[in-house]
Amino acid sequence: MTTIIRQGDKCSVPGTVPLIKHYGICVGFARDGQTLFVHNVADGVVLVTGEGFAAGRPITVEQRAQPGQEGLVAQRALALRGRKYDLLVFNCEHAANLAANGMSESKQVQRAVVAGLGFAVLAYLNQDGTSVDRNGYRRNGSGQFASRRWW
Numbered sequence: 001m002t003t004i005i006r007q008g009d010k011c012s013v014p015g016t017v018p019l020i021k022h023y024g025i026c027v028g029f030a031r032d033g034q035t036l037f038v039h040n041v042a043d044g045v046v047l048v049t050g051e052g053f054a055a056g057r058p059i060t061v062e063q064r065a066q067p068g069q070e071g072l073v074a075q076r077a078l079a080l081r082g083r084k085y086d087l088l089v090f091n092c093e094h095a096a097n098l099a100a101n102g103m104s105e106s107k108q109v110q111r112a113v114v115a116g117l118g119f120a121v122l123a124y125l126n127q128d129g130t131s132v133d134r135n136g137y138r139r140n141g142s143g144q145f146a147s148r149r150w151w
Helices: 050-054 070-079 092-101 107-125
Strands: 010-014 021-029 035-041 044-049 060-063 145-147
Touching: 010 050, 010 092, 021 070, 021 092, 035 050, 035 092, 044 050, 070 092, 092 107
Parallel strands: none
Antiparallel strands: 010 021, 010 060, 021 035, 035 044
8 A cells, every 4th residue: 555645744764774764754746746855864954856865765654744734844844954964963853853843853862872871781780791691690701600680
């Protein structure tokens, strides 16, 4: 089933890295019928055709604009053109959410930060060379029992 893309839709395509999505906003259609998108890339926020946005990948509509708000979402997206890309504070998801919802946020960055903090905590807890077996018991570098539970 093909989903029809409309003005104001927040869309995504699979990223070049697994589990990552690339986001953009459909801002309307060219005279020749091509879908136009605003998205944030390394060069900053730009206006491109659907092919420029998708690069051969399938487009998914992530969020429809509220009825009557389609033009406003498109205007907000177009107003972002030229704004510089920043992986942590203004990436493609930040730009798309700012246009669609008025809030610049990225769930992907939030998840990455939490995962990074989790790994840092585990590395800190494991700095004495022990490891945790599948039952939750700490073992020293020789595999000998070190303590009951790691927590």
